[in-house]
Amino acid sequence: MIILPxxxxxxxxxxxxxxxxxxKSKxxxxxxxxxARSKICLGSFVFCFGxxxxxxxxxRISLFIGIIFVLxxxxxxxxxxxxxxHYRNEWKKLNPNE
Incomplete structure (x- = not known):
């Protein structure tokens, strides 16, 4: 199980x-x-950790804690x-040429 770490x-x-x-962004x-991207990464961290x-x-206790972390x-x-x-679509609306 080297993939999870x-x-x-x-x-x-x-x-x-x-x-x-x-x-860094203004x-x-x-x-x-x-x-939003950082939320995805945090969610995958907590999911894999669970x-x-x-x-x-x-x-059994690690199962319950793991289920909570996974959820x-x-x-x-x-x-x-x-x-x-949502924010990717908003960026495309503001920058239609790119």
């Missing part, structure tokens, strides 16, 4: 990358777009994808 680290690095990109629409939690310990991660990813789609 790789996904956890990758999603955490991308989350930090998008949060730093928000600080445009409000771009900041909202990067925030699955890894159960596989690592294999106890929270799925909600964050769903919300992030909705916001990402």
């Amino acid at each position: 790789i996904l956890i680290v990758l999603s955490l690095v991308l989350y930090v990358y998008y949060k730093v990109a928000i600080i 445009d409000g629409l771009t900041q909202h777009y990067f925030n 699955i890894n939690q159960y596989f690592f310990y294999l106890t 929270l991660g799925l909600y964050q990813m769903y919300d992030g994808f909705k916001q990402d789609k």
Whole structure:
């Protein structure tokens, strides 16, 4: 199960990358777009961490904690994808030539 720790680290690095990109950006629409992308990365981090939690310990309490983490991660990813789609469409409306 080497794939889960790789996904956890990758999603955490991308989350930090998008949060730093928000600080560097001056445009409000771009900041909202990067925030939506960071929500997707945070959701995938929590989701993968919840699955890894159960596989690592294999106890009943880790199953319940893992289920909570998986549900929270799925909600964050769903919300992030909705916001990402919305702000991408808004950016296309403001920049029709690109």
